[in-house]
Amino acid sequence: MNFFSQFGIFSNSMGAVLINPSAMLLLFGSVFMGIMFGATPGLTATLGVALLTTLTYGMTTNLALIALLGVYVGGVYGGSYASILLNIPGTAASAATALDGYPLACKGEAGKALGLTTTSSAIGTIIGMLFVVGLAPAISKIALQFTSFEFFLLAFFGIIISGTLTSPDLVYKGWIAGFLGLFLSVIGRDQLQFYPRFTFGLSDLDGGLDIVPVLIGAFGIPQIIQVIRDSQKPQETKKFTRILPEFKTIIKNIPTIIRSSLIGVGIGAVPGIGEDIAGWVSYGAAKNASRHPERFGTGEVEAVISSETANNACIGGAMIPLLSLGVPGSPPAAMLLGALMLHGIQPGPMLAIDHPTFIIEIAAILLLASFAMWIIGIMLAKQVVNLLRIPTSVLMPIIAVLCVIGSYSLSMRIFNLFLMVIIGVIVFILNEMGYPIAPLIIGVILGPMADQNLRRALMVSEGSFLPVFTRPVALLLFLVICLTVLSQTKIYRRVLRKFMQRISKKKT
Amino acid sequence: MRKSILISVLIITLITSFVFGAAEREYPERDITTVVVWGAGGGTDVINRIIMAEMSEILGVNINVINVTGGVAGSVGMNDAFNRPKDGYVLAGMSESNVTSAVMGGFNNRVDVWDWFIVGGSPDVVSVGANSPYNTLDELIDAAKANPGSIRAGASGAGSIHHLNLLAFENGTDTDFNFIPYDGSAPAQNAALTGEVSIIITSIAEQAQLIRGGQLKPLAMLEPEAFTVDGLTIPSSFTNYPELAQYLPLRQSIGFAIAKEAPQYAKDKISEAFKQAMETQAVKDFGKNNFYILAGLYGDEANTLMNNLESSFAWTLHELGSARVNPDSLNIPKP
Numbered sequence: 001m002n003f004f005s006q007f008g009i010f011s012n013s014m015g016a017v018l019i020n021p022s023a024m025l026l027l028f029g030s031v032f033m034g035i036m037f038g039a040t041p042g043l044t045a046t047l048g049v050a051l052l053t054t055l056t057y058g059m060t061t062n063l064a065l066i067a068l069l070g071v072y073v074g075g076v077y078g079g080s081y082a083s084i085l086l087n088i089p090g091t092a093a094s095a096a097t098a099l100d101g102y103p104l105a106c107k108g109e110a111g112k113a114l115g116l117t118t119t120s121s122a123i124g125t126i127i128g129m130l131f132v133v134g135l136a137p138a139i140s141k142i143a144l145q146f147t148s149f150e151f152f153l154l155a156f157f158g159i160i161i162s163g164t165l166t167s168p169d170l171v172y173k174g175w176i177a178g179f180l181g182l183f184l185s186v187i188g189r190d191q192l193q194f195y196p197r198f199t200f201g202l203s204d205l206d207g208g209l210d211i212v213p214v215l216i217g218a219f220g221i222p223q224i225i226q227v228i229r230d231s232q233k234p235q236e237t238k239k240f241t242r243i244l245p246e247f248k249t250i251i252k253n254i255p256t257i258i259r260s261s262l263i264g265v266g267i268g269a270v271p272g273i274g275e276d277i278a279g280w281v282s283y284g285a286a287k288n289a290s291r292h293p294e295r296f297g298t299g300e301v302e303a304v305i306s307s308e309t310a311n312n313a314c315i316g317g318a319m320i321p322l323l324s325l326g327v328p329g330s331p332p333a334a335m336l337l338g339a340l341m342l343h344g345i346q347p348g349p350m351l352a353i354d355h356p357t358f359i360i361e362i363a364a365i366l367l368l369a370s371f372a373m374w375i376i377g378i379m380l381a382k383q384v385v386n387l388l389r390i391p392t393s394v395l396m397p398i399i400a401v402l403c404v405i406g407s408y409s410l411s412m413r414i415f416n417l418f419l420m421v422i423i424g425v426i427v428f429i430l431n432e433m434g435y436p437i438a439p440l441i442i443g444v445i446l447g448p449m450a451d452q453n454l455r456r457a458l459m460v461s462e463g464s465f466l467p468v469f470t471r472p473v474a475l476l477l478f479l480v481i482c483l484t485v486l487s488q489t490k491i492y493r494r495v496l497r498k499f500m501q502r503i504s505k506k507k508t
Numbered sequence: 509m510r511k512s513i514l515i516s517v518l519i520i521t522l523i524t525s526f527v528f529g530a531a532e533r534e535y536p537e538r539d540i541t542t543v544v545v546w547g548a549g550g551g552t553d554v555i556n557r558i559i560m561a562e563m564s565e566i567l568g569v570n571i572n573v574i575n576v577t578g579g580v581a582g583s584v585g586m587n588d589a590f591n592r593p594k595d596g597y598v599l600a601g602m603s604e605s606n607v608t609s610a611v612m613g614g615f616n617n618r619v620d621v622w623d624w625f626i627v628g629g630s631p632d633v634v635s636v637g638a639n640s641p642y643n644t645l646d647e648l649i650d651a652a653k654a655n656p657g658s659i660r661a662g663a664s665g666a667g668s669i670h671h672l673n674l675l676a677f678e679n680g681t682d683t684d685f686n687f688i689p690y691d692g693s694a695p696a697q698n699a700a701l702t703g704e705v706s707i708i709i710t711s712i713a714e715q716a717q718l719i720r721g722g723q724l725k726p727l728a729m730l731e732p733e734a735f736t737v738d739g740l741t742i743p744s745s746f747t748n749y750p751e752l753a754q755y756l757p758l759r760q761s762i763g764f765a766i767a768k769e770a771p772q773y774a775k776d777k778i779s780e781a782f783k784q785a786m787e788t789q790a791v792k793d794f795g796k797n798n799f800y801i802l803a804g805l806y807g808d809e810a811n812t813l814m815n816n817l818e819s820s821f822a823w824t825l826h827e828l829g830s831a832r833v834n835p836d837s838l839n840i841p842k843p
Binding site: 145146147148189191192193194196203206207210346353354413448452456459460462 | 578580583584612613614660665666667686688689690691694695698699701702703704705825828832
């Protein structure tokens with residue numbers, strides 16, 4: 001496919017949405033819902049995507065994608081409202097934004113801050129989208145190098161890396177959570193030989209654990225429990241003045257925007273970590289690059305722009321491994337993976353062969369979503385804050401009901417409600433013990449891929465592990481996994497430090 | 509006195525015949541629900557949506573198609589449809605794969621609790637990757653006989669229609685392949701492209717795009733007749749291996765069913781509408797464009813076909829050790 005035919009498909013898919021009133025309504029509606037979710041502490045972009053997955057199940061794939069990407073883009077952006085106005089990050093992704101956004105609001109410049117985050121989020125999303133179009137075809141060229149061994153190693157890598165990067169304290173906790181997810185994924189009859197595993201004779205477990213109730217249980221229930229326990233009270237919002245961005249400030253900050261976008265895309269492209277880490281890293285990079293690092297934390301415009309651009313650019317970044325390798329790059333992307341599978345689309349190396357125009361369509365929708373986000377953001381910034389005034393005692397029961405409906409509506413099984421509650425309670429306890437949730441979910445999602453492909457690979461090689469070392473892509477993945485695990489050990493760090501010392505000695 | 513009894517009996521007879529007659533005349537008087545037990549967008553779903561759209565016009569009521577998925581071999585949706593009122597207003601969209609639900613322990617009844625309506629299915633074909641050294645079925649069979657169990661054959665998981673076709677193919681040609689199961693036909697076909705498996709057995713509908721694109725080389729149909737895709741004629745495997753006729757064809761059978769206990773007048777009306785719908789241009793075009801062979805079976809013919817499929821699927825799974833319930837205990841006859 002050459003550039004012009006790609007561009008043709010791109011503008012065609014955009015045009016198809018623009019002339020379709022119901023698609024436009026859906027786009028704006030889902031972006032709006034995403035912003036609401038993002039702006040409300042306790043609700044995340046991931047939960048928004050999870051709830052919409054069930055609601056969009058009956059729609060065509062294209063419409064469902066508009067809704068899901070809309071809520072994703074809106075959700076990541078919406079977090080900045082609460083961060084700036086209340087100093088409570090609406091989502092983890094905008095935690096870094098609060099550091100300078102709230103001081104700006106205290107100075108009476110909340111309007112300016114919101115306007116800047118709106119524009120920089122939109123620019124970040126668009127730059128991320130450009131990378132999806134630019135990089136995905138290159139990655140899909142090596143698609144036919146992927147056989148069962150590579151798929152197994154890829155899935156295993158996804159679980160290991162997400163465990164490594166999301167653990168708040170000990171990396172082993174991330175891996176334990178990942179393997180727990182892997183265990184949950186093997187419950188039920190295996191898809192290769194139909195043998196029942198860990199079903200204890202319960203016919204409800206025969207089909208395995210449905211992914212949606214597990215996701216809603218893991219993300220929704222612990223959040224409800226935590227919010228009710230901590231009884232977070234939104235504070236009175238400060239008045240603010242103008243919302244429209246100052247284009248001068250944007251132009252002045254173009255280097256920051258480009259650097260933050262690249263950081264966002266890069267972090268998004270690494271499986272298992274997402275928008276929150278992108279925001280922090282970009283904030284750190286902006287502080288390092290700034291001529292006035294001491295002003296960071298006191299209401300620096302550059303800081304707000306850096307974290308908000310990066311977390312939105314991360315969306316496009318997260319799409320790259322999702323679409324080209326089938327490995328989600330962030331927690332909302334993991335939810336998106338489940339949604340795509342429900343619509344019969346299997347992301348991965350074969351996507352370019354099975355659905356050649358799909359990646360371009362995604363890019364077109366992302367671009368539209370970022371425009372919709374910008375328009376809504378500019379228009380609704382003042383009103384959105386009102387949602388934060390709803391008392392927790394009213395909001396959380398509504399969320400709980402939505403969780404129940406979301407878990408039940410997909411397959412209409414009461415069993416899934418029990419599953420959601422049990423998973424929710426287990427995850428809450430794990431949370432309290434400092435285990436991250438993301439690796440567990442990625443384990444559940446990538447588990448079948450790891451399990452089936454390992455067994456199939458061994459059937460193909462008649463029991464030999466040799467292909468891991470003879471196939472180039474497999475060997476590369478194997479070495480990357482080894483390095484990831486080794487880099488967490490004390491010995492590795494000690495060796496690395498000595499090595500660095502020796503190098504610096506030689507230089508001097 | 510006697511007169512009044514006579515009159516009241518007459519009146520009662522009149523009323524009952526009027527009521528029953530009216531019910532018969534007026535079916536269907538409200539919307540019908542079709543519970544498709546497989547996911548939206550899949551073969552069974554698409555076929556049901558097309559045939560239901562036509563039947564809805566013929567019957568003059570809406571037919572709501574919903575998907576209730578999950579369980580083993582679609583058991584969640586089968587139980588859902590079966591436990592709804594058996595008043596003739598509930599249909600279940602199913603396929604040949606559902607006949608294993610009983611031996612898998614997902615459904616407590618055999619297929620004979622339903623009356624079946626078979627729209628059709630796509631026939632299976634043996635294909636190899638574009639770069640494969642085998643150009644004809646004979647070359648493949650000779651190579652398989654030279655090295656038994658070494659040529660890798662991909663198909664969807666154990667007990668699927670394509671796996672059963674592979675087993676029948678092995679029996680009929682006296683060969684032995686290394687069966688590599690996949691999570692569906694699409695990944696199996698991808699594996700043929702990457703060279704992970706040498707041959708694949710999936711339906712012609714699933715392979716059509718890859719055959720047209722020159723990425724797969726079709727060797728032979730697992731059908732008594734040859735088949736043409738875009739001017740390319742794929743020979744029947746029966747021509748050179750007549751013993752295959754003992755085991756084949758085992759064809760997909762996609763359609764829907766109504767509970768046997770449903771009222772006869774409803775079943776008659778549905779049968780009539782089904783017969784007419786199968787003759788419509790929309791259904792014929794769908795079959796032609798998507799490489800389905802339309803069967804249009806109902807009544808005893810369809811029920812016998814499903815019974816036979818149930819026996820061969822159930823006993824094959826039993827022999828593979830994958831069945832949870834012994835087919836004997838369900839009185840499923842051996843094929």
